[in-house]
Amino acid sequence: xxxxxxxxxxAQTGRHTLALSAARRWKERGVRSALFAxxxxxxxxxxxxxxxxxWESVGFFREVSAWExxxxxxxxxxxxxxxxxxxxxxxxxLLVAVGASIIALPVGLASAIYLAEYAPSRARKILxxxxxxxxxxxxxxxxxxxxTFITPLIRQIFPGTGVFNAASAAIVVGVMIVPMVASLSEDxxxxxxxSLREASYGLGATKFETVTRVVVPAALSGIVASFILAISRxxxxxxxxxxxxxxxxxLTFNPLESIQTMTAYVVQVSLGDTPFGTIEYRTIFAVGxxxxxxxxxxxxxxxxxxxxxxEVYE
Amino acid sequence: xxxxxLPAFEGTEEPRHIMVHDDPVLETRDLDIYYGSTRAIHSxxxxxxxxxxxxxxxxxxxxxxxxxxxxxxxxDVIPIAWCKGxxxxxxxxxxxxxxxxxxxxxxxxxxxxxxxPFPKSNFDNVAFGLRVNRYAGDIAERVEEALRRAALWDEIxxxxxxxxxxxxxxxxxxxxxxxxxxxxPDVILMDEPASALDPIATxxxxxxxxxxxxxxxxxxxxxxxxxxxxxxxxxxxxxxGQLIEYGETQKIFTGPDDQxxxxxxxxxxx
Amino acid sequence: xxxxxxxxxxxxxxxxxxxxxxxxxxxxxxxxAATCVAVxxxxxxxxxxxxxxxxxxxxxxxxxxxxxxxERAGIKSALxxxxxxxxxxxxxxxxxxxxxxxxxxxxxxxxxLTRVLETNIANLAGVPSIVYGVLxxxxxxxxxxxxxxxxxxxxxxxxxILPIVIISSQEAIRxxxxxxxxxxxxxxxTKWQTLQxxxxxxxxxxxxxGMILALSRxxxxxxxxxxxxxLTFIAFTPNxxxxxxxxxxxxxxxxxxxxxxxxxxxxxxxxxxLLVALLSMNALAIIxxxxxRKEI
Numbered sequence: 020x021x022x023x024x025x026x027x028x029x030a031q032t033g034r035h036t037l038a039l040s041a042a043r044r045w046k047e048r049g050v051r052s053a054l055f056a057x058x059x060x061x062x063x064x065x066x067x068x069x070x071x072x073x074w075e076s077v078g079f080f081r082e083v084s085a086w087e088x089x090x091x092x093x094x095x096x097x098x099x100x101x102x103x104x105x106x107x108x109x110x111x112x113l114l115v116a117v118g119a120s121i122i123a124l125p126v127g128l129a130s131a132i133y134l135a136e137y138a139p140s141r142a143r144k145i146l147x148x149x150x151x152x153x154x155x156x157x158x159x160x161x162x163x164x165x166x167t168f169i170t171p172l173i174r175q176i177f178p179g180t181g182v183f184n185a186a187s188a189a190i191v192v193g194v195m196i197v198p199m200v201a202s203l204s205e206d207x208x209x210x211x212x213x214s215l216r217e218a219s220y221g222l223g224a225t226k227f228e229t230v231t232r233v234v235v236p237a238a239l240s241g242i243v244a245s246f247i248l249a250i251s252r253x254x255x256x257x258x259x260x261x262x263x264x265x266x267x268x269x270l271t272f273n274p275l276e277s278i279q280t281m282t283a284y285v286v287q288v289s290l291g292d293t294p295f296g297t298i299e300y301r302t303i304f305a306v307g308x309x310x311x312x313x314x315x316x317x318x319x320x321x322x323x324x325x326x327x328x329x330e331v332y333e
Numbered sequence: 334x335x336x337x338x339l340p341a342f343e344g345t346e347e348p349r350h351i352m353v354h355d356d357p358v359l360e361t362r363d364l365d366i367y368y369g370s371t372r373a374i375h376s377x378x379x380x381x382x383x384x385x386x387x388x389x390x391x392x393x394x395x396x397x398x399x400x401x402x403x404x405x406x407x408x409d410v411i412p413i414a415w416c417k418g419x420x421x422x423x424x425x426x427x428x429x430x431x432x433x434x435x436x437x438x439x440x441x442x443x444x445x446x447x448x449x450p451f452p453k454s455n456f457d458n459v460a461f462g463l464r465v466n467r468y469a470g471d472i473a474e475r476v477e478e479a480l481r482r483a484a485l486w487d488e489i490x491x492x493x494x495x496x497x498x499x500x501x502x503x504x505x506x507x508x509x510x511x512x513x514x515x516x517x518p519d520v521i522l523m524d525e526p527a528s529a530l531d532p533i534a535t536x537x538x539x540x541x542x543x544x545x546x547x548x549x550x551x552x553x554x555x556x557x558x559x560x561x562x563x564x565x566x567x568x569x570x571x572x573x574g575q576l577i578e579y580g581e582t583q584k585i586f587t588g589p590d591d592q593x594x595x596x597x598x599x600x601x602x603x
Numbered sequence: 604x605x606x607x608x609x610x611x612x613x614x615x616x617x618x619x620x621x622x623x624x625x626x627x628x629x630x631x632x633x634x635x636a637a638t639c640v641a642v643x644x645x646x647x648x649x650x651x652x653x654x655x656x657x658x659x660x661x662x663x664x665x666x667x668x669x670x671x672x673x674e675r676a677g678i679k680s681a682l683x684x685x686x687x688x689x690x691x692x693x694x695x696x697x698x699x700x701x702x703x704x705x706x707x708x709x710x711x712x713x714x715x716l717t718r719v720l721e722t723n724i725a726n727l728a729g730v731p732s733i734v735y736g737v738l739x740x741x742x743x744x745x746x747x748x749x750x751x752x753x754x755x756x757x758x759x760x761x762x763x764i765l766p767i768v769i770i771s772s773q774e775a776i777r778x779x780x781x782x783x784x785x786x787x788x789x790x791x792x793t794k795w796q797t798l799q800x801x802x803x804x805x806x807x808x809x810x811x812x813g814m815i816l817a818l819s820r821x822x823x824x825x826x827x828x829x830x831x832x833x834l835t836f837i838a839f840t841p842n843x844x845x846x847x848x849x850x851x852x853x854x855x856x857x858x859x860x861x862x863x864x865x866x867x868x869x870x871x872x873x874x875x876x877l878l879v880a881l882l883s884m885n886a887l888a889i890i891x892x893x894x895x896r897k898e899i
Contacts (some may be wrong), residue, residue, distance in 0.1 A: 043793060050795045052712050057702030058711070061724050061769070064762050068734060071741040102754050129637030137631055138638075149642050155881065156648075157823025159852045160874050163859045164648050167655070167867055197641050213410075214449040218509065220410060222462035222516055223439025227627035232465065237452050248729070255731025257826040258852075262859055282733050282826070288738075295745070307737045311730065318729040433620050465623075471614040578658070 030317065072311060075304035082298055088305065094268040094279075096302045097288070107268035108306060111278035115260055116253040118274055119196060120190025123253075126193075129201025131242075134201065135208035136230050154198035154269060162262030165191040173275070183265030183277035190269045191259050196249040203248065207241025209236060240328035244321040249316035255310065257282040315326055350578040350590040352567065354382040358422075358520060358550050359404055359441075364418035366399055373399055376418070377576045379569060381520075386542055386551045388565035388582070390558060392602065396574040397554040399550040401522050404552065405441040406434040407555075439466055442513035448505035450497035450512075458497045458508055462516040473544065475515055478513050482548075483511035484541050503534025510541065514549075521545065523553040527560065541563050558598065560584050570594045609748035652878075656871025664872055668838040669854065673865030678873050681854035683840035684753070684833070685822060685880075688850055690820050691757030692764070697814055699761070700768025704810075707769070708776045708868055709798060735763045735832025744831050751832035754844040760821045767817040775809025776802065778856045807896035815888040819881050825852035 082089070083103045093106015130150070134143055170187040174180045211234050219229040235242070265277030266287050279287070285303050293299045357369055357380035364512060366374035371387060374396050381387050398406065406427060408414040419426045427437045439462070450458050459476045476493075480486040487505040489500070493546055495514040497508055523542075527535035542551055542564050555561050561568050562582060568577040570589075578594045580586060589595045647867030667677025703724075711717040749755040779802050787797030803810075828850055836857070837849040851873060858870035 047793050048796055051706075053701045053708060054706035057699050058706040058720055060699050061703060061720065061727060061765060063614055064727060064738070064765070065723055067742055068730070068738050071738055072734075075741070126637045126640050129634040132632075135636035135637045135826050137634060146642065149645060153641055154643050155819065155823075155885065157825070157852055157877065157881075159823070159825045159856050159859070160648075160652070160878070163855065163867075163870055163874060164651065166859060168647075168651050194641065201638075201641075212449075214445055214447060215451060217407060217410060217443075218449045218451065218512075219461070220407065220435075220437055221405065221443035221445075222465065222512065223435055223437075224462070224465040225623050225627050227437050227630045228465045228623070231630075232461070233451055251729060255733070257731070257733045257789060259824075260854060262856065270612075271571065282731065285733055285737070286826060286829055289740075289832070295863065296693055302741075303737060311734050314729060314731055318726060322725070433624075435623070436618060436620055439616070439618070465615040467619060469617050 034075070036312035056191065063116045070218035072304050075301045076308045079298065079305040081267075083299075083305075092270050094284075096299050097291070101298075103302070105281075105306065105309065107270045108279060108281045108284055109272045109309070110272075110280070111264065111268065112280040112310075113255050114185045114259075114272065114274060114278060115189045115192055115256075115264060115280055116250050118186060119193035119252055119253040120246070122190060122193030123196045123200055123249060123330075127249070128204050128242060129205035130197065130201040131208060132230060132235070135205045136226070136234065150198040150201055153194070154202075156195075158195065158256060158258040161191040161195055162188075162259040165255040165259055167261035178274055180275040181265070181277045183263065183267075184275050185264050185278045186274035188260045189274060191263070192253050192256050195256070195259070196252050199252060200245050200249045203245030204238070204242045207238040207245065210241065211237045240324055244325040247317050247321035247324070251314045251321070254317075255282065255314050257286060261286045283304050286311075340414075344457055350580065350594075351378065351576065352380075352580040354380040356383070357381050358383045358423060359552070360419075360421040361400070361403070362421070364400070364403065364416060365412065366396075366403060366416045368411070369413040373574050374403075374416075375575045377498075377571075379576055379579060381550065381552055382567065383406065383550050384546055384548070384554060385566040386546050386564055387567045388561035389552070389554045389569050389571060390556070390561050390597075391571035391577075392597065393556065394573075395571040398524050398569050398575075400571070401524055401552060401554045402443075404520070404522055405438050405443055407438070407443060409434055426499040428573060439516050440518055441520045442516065442518035443524060444509050444513055444521065444523045444526050447529045448502060448506050448509050450500070450505050452496065454494045454500055455497050455500070456493040459512050459515050462512060468516075476511075479511040479515035482507075482514050482545070483507045484537065484544070485511055487509070501534070503530050503537060505543065506530060506534070506538060509543075510538075514545075518549065518582060520550045520552065523551065525554055525556065528556065558586075570597060572597070619817045649878075652871050652874050654871075656873070656875045659868050659872035660875060665876070669836055669857075673863065674715060674850050676858075676866075676869055678851065678854055678876060680837045680840055681849050681851045681873070682876070684848035685850045685897070686843045687844070687848060688756050688828075689818055689822055691753060691844060692760040693814065693818055695757055695816070696761035696765055696768050698859065700765050700814075700817075701766075701772050701810055702835055703769045703799065704772030704776060705803075708773050709802075711796065723754070723768055723816060724766045728770070732824055733826040733830060735759055736827035738762065739827055739831045749845065751834065751847050752845040753795060753841050756828050756833055756848065756850075757844070759827050760824060761822065764817040764821050764898050767820060771813025771816065772806075772810045775806040775813060778809060779805045807814055808892055811882045811891045811895075812888045815884055819884040821889075822884070823852055823877065823882060825850075825856055829856075851880075 034305065087103050088105050090106065091102060091105050092106045093102035095102045134146060138146065146218050165187045169190050170184065173184065173186055180186075187227060215233055215237060216229055219233045225230070260280045261283040264280060264283060266279050266283065267277050268279040269276060271278065285306055288299065288303050359381035360379070362378050364374060364377045365372055377400060389401060390399050402408045403416060403420055408416070416428065420428055422437065422441065426432070451461060453461070454477055459479050460472050462477055463472050477486060480489070485504060490506060497505065500508060527538045530538065539560065542553070545551060553565065565582045567580065568582045568585045570577045570585065572593060577588055577589045585594060588596060589598060612709065635675065664677045665682060666679050667675060668680050670676040689700045707721065711720070725743040736759065739755060739762070743755035743758050744751060782891065783801050784797055787801045792800070833849050833853055834847055841848045855870050855873040855877065858873065
């Protein structure tokens with residue numbers, strides 16, 4: 020019965036009475052396409068980054084051999100004679116990142132343990148927002164703090180330290196990434212089910228033994244992932260190291276010396292009057308490409324670890 | 334599943350139909366347990382005999398697990414839980430201020446409803462309690478003995494280093510039992526130990542309980558009446574946080590004194 | 604009851620309750636101390652900046668242009684530059700970010716392409732800000748010939764904060780209960796109509812909060828804008844989006860890098876202004892979230 024009515028209506032108007040009008044259909048499709056385009060902007064961004072970095076780097080590597088770039092130990096593209104060994108910059112970034120990690124990883128993990136396992140809810144309500152504030156402070160402020168407060172302090176304890184030194188930058192970068200480690204590790208600790216803790220208590224273990232021997236190992240993949248992300252962030256940090264660590268590329272492991280990181284070099288070149296299209300200009304992109312690859316690999320590794328080793332509690 | 338429509342226990346009457354044992358290993362005296370300001374357990378006095386299986390039965394929400402967890406101070410883990418009255422282990426109040434809850438829990442072990450092995454190897458799971466309590470002897474020997482007593486040794490003796498999460502549900506639960514046995518408790522508390530398992534695994538756990546009662550006192554919470562009838566020597570019926578009746582299993586299931594017990598047993602509610 | 608060594612049926616435990624308890628206490632205090640390190644450092648940082656910069660704060664400071672002489676210098680150009688930049692960054696990133704979020708939550712099928720899209724966004728969130736600066740330099744300043752303008756800077760920052768906007772908007776949209784959507788479909792509304800009139804209004808507070816937080820990130824960014832050439836000595840405020848400009852963080856950077864002590868105080872004053880702006884934005888976000896949520 021309904022079919023007869025429908026088919027006669029279809030015959031009359033040439034379209035199904037239950038279908039959307041053409042105008043509405045087109046509008047829906049239009050909206051969908053527009054929204055998809057918005058999403059596609061992010062793909063375009065990535066493509067843009069890769070293309071831009073590769074394009075100029077190709078030009079760079081036509082003039083400088085990859086061998087010299089990756090194994091040379093002097094970096095003086097802005098002076099004569101020009102050297103293009105990037106290792107000093109990489110060493111500088113690593114020195115700061117390692118120094119920052121030495122501070123941030125233990126402090127961040129211990130904070131996470133305190134907040135997740137021990138802190139009464141009143142303490143959490145105060146401490147968590149403070150950590151968020153710490154995370155929101157612009158990096159240039161940390162740079163100012165490093166140069167005007169930390170460096171004089173270091174120079175008092177270790178006379179002979181230069182005005183620019185890696186240690187000062189490492190300390191503030193460490194403080195900068197503590198909230199990141201604390202927050203991500205705390206999430207990982209929270210994800211450990213209560214039944215595991217109760218099983219441990221049921222065997223006569225103390226809270227300390229439960230936390231250190233059951234909960235933290237059970238949350239390990241998340242904690243390690245947070246470490247890797249934090250180190251990646253430290254490598255990508257720019258303003259604090261530009262202000263405090265120096266502009267002298269140097270292959271050294273002494274934190275009291277002035278160095279230059281990959282990021283600080285890029286800033287230095289931009290602040291100068293480097294004409295477009297020169298080899299000096301292209302160094303921005305070569306170093307930028309290296310930086311991009313390093314941080315991207317670490318971020319991917321971090322997510323891989325999280326996914327692959329996440330303990331399944333079912 | 335409805336609630337029983339009988340007048341609530343006022344708390345002023347003398348407790349009837351409650352059997353009392355001499356020299357109980359565990360005992361509560363007028364135990365009240367609160368969550369914040371809500372009283373969940375009303376004045377429970379119960380005695381648990383040695384080397385027997387005692388079952389707590391009752392409908393959902395009757396408080397059976399809460400009482401069970403009071404025996405090894407597991408409720409301490411919940412911040413808003415607190416209690417009044419005494420819980421005695423071998424005559425001593427385990428909630429006395431000088432008592433260390435950690436030590437109580439070694440002597441009174443627990444097996445949980447859903448098997449909860451640590452994400453470690455089978456061996457490390459059983460050895461965990463030995464290590465934190467600093468067992469002075471040969472750990473490997475003790476692990477083997479615990480696994481034998483839990484009737485799991487033959488099945489996993491070649492897989493000791495494998496992750497415990499790879500075992501079947503029934504095997505995991507027996508591993509948790511072995512883990513509890515390793516620290517040589519006096520009492521084993523079991524909170525619905527077979528409710529997450531299939532019937533065959535359940536049968537093995539019940540068999541195991543009968544073997545274990547030669548050496549250990551067992552207190553089990555179960556919502557499965559038939560299970561209580563099968564394994565328990567003594568059964569306590571609880572409802573709405575109160576202890577209604579407690580006696581030999583035979584009597585509870587064939588001729589209970591209290592009509593509320595009878596209503597539950599015959600399936601009129603719960 | 605608690606002996607230190609117990610022999611139970613031949614099993615011997617060296618339980619050592621006191622020692623284990625002590626260990627636990629020490630550990631607790633160590634973790635608490637670690638948490639306080641962050642708090643203490645934050646306090647030291649803020650106190651130090653306040654001490655250094657408070658003397659320089661004045662209406663003149665806000666109203667003057669930078670100068671070679673610290674006594675006469677001010678942050679007017681930086682302040683206006685920041686306002687212009689943040690405004691345009693918001694204008695660009697809001698529709699793009701929210702649009703992408705709507706697409707991902709409401710329209711995208713659960714296939715590999717969508718997963719690529721989402722993984723890509725997560726990756727972009729972790730790219731160092733200076734790489735965005737390099738991108739902005741090559742694409743907006745050079746290829747699109749926008750020069751060292753507010754627009755180029757805003758476009759660069761918009762790309763930088765886009766992942767934040769997308770992810771927080773996604774969460775806000777996801778939080779809307781499915782029953783609302785079903786109610787819309789149930790009366791014959793199309794997908795977009797349901798979104799436009801039912802879902803998005805409910806998600807709006809969350810989206811707005813996320814947007815404000817993303818902009819508060821943008822306001823503090825320095826490196827990408829240095830890359831695109833925002834200058835450090837500007838004595839004018841922008842009149843069009845294509846004008847050259849500077850921003851607060853860059854001005855702070857410039858003053859910090861000068862060796863003369865007078866400039867350090869200026870930098871501290873500038874930092875105070877920047878932090879006040881940040882604090883206001885965050886407070887605004889929290890207030891809005893609470894106010895608008897109550898009205899639902």
